[in-house]
Amino acid sequence: MKKTLKFLIIIILISPKTFAIGTYKKGDVLYNWKNPGINLRIKPNEKSEIITILPFGERLFVVEENLKKNKFSIQEIAPVVKYDSINEGFNFRGFQIKGFWVKVKTNSGETGYVFDGYLSKLKPDFELNETYFDAKFKLTKSSSKKFPKSISDNAYSKTSFYKNGSYIIQNRSDYVGHEHFFIPNISLEEGYLLVLKSRPYVLQLHKSSGDNQTNYQYDAKELSFTTSLEAISITKITYKSIKGIEIVFEGWD
Structure with missing residues (x-):
């Protein structure tokens, strides 16, 4: 051992440290790992107008320098309380994906903000x-x-x-x-x-x-x-x- x-x-x-979404910078290439897609928005908040929906695997270029300023999180799996056959409780507090809004540019030239919690430097073909x-x-x-x-x-x-x-x-x-x-x-x-x-x-x-x-x-x-x-x-x-x-x-x- x-x-x-x-x-x-x-x-x-x-x-070489080729992974870790937490270390990206301006000019880096990130990929969308959310299926079926994520929203590209005009401003860095969930109520902003949607420019387009980016599909799974979309390649994105980081275009802003002041990174990790606008925090955001998504409740990926909701909390739940269950009971088994002998009435014992089971409490799952849920799972949140936490991250920030980041300004990116798509392959087609569109620019806007996406939530980086679903982005990664891992290529989408990773198995x-x-x-x-x-x-x-x-x-x-x-x-x-x-x-x-x-x-x-x-x-x-x-x-x-x-x-x-x-x-x-x-x-x-x-x-x-x-x-x-x-x-x-x-x-x-x-x-x-x-x-x-x-x-x-x-x-x-x-x-x-x-x-x-x-x-x-x-x-x-x-x-x-x-x-x-x-x-x-x-x-x-x-x-x-x-x-x-x-x-x-x-x-x-």
Whole structure:
């Protein structure tokens, strides 16, 4: 474990900080990660006239210098109180996406303000899978191990480290599977947007019931979703020089 953490620290230190919506500046390129789209407005407030609706993946250029002056937030998931079969209460305080209004210019030349909580330096083709990571990031170290059947049928573990500081850890068997994706220098909100792209059903809290219902937990450092077939967690990781988000998918039969 100590060797793994030491290796992670080294690759983070030599990696360029290409992510993190919080560090953008004038001239940077950001992408819209809200589906189906976000509003481009004349002024930096939610009551201002809408110029147009920008679709998912729209490339935007930051054109203002005095950034992060106009705060704004959106209640992405509403608070809810539920009760189980033995009358025990469950309180979910909800999840807000917090950010600022930023002045941007579109590819077509339109200029206006958008809420940066749905923007990211991550390109919209970003995928949470090994194939994408192998194609986009340089693999620096990989190891795998199969376990005897006496422990678990067809069980194996694989770990992959990449030059940009990312890693993937996979643990699977016939009955359960875990996949850990670490992406450096991104926010919890960006991690949420990545999950939402790959698992859009996680927002079905108010549209389903019983075994199909999605349950949520949020404590500022971790946002998690649980269904009858899968658990997903998005966690802030801070360990010395290591900062980023770890996304874990856990599925079972």
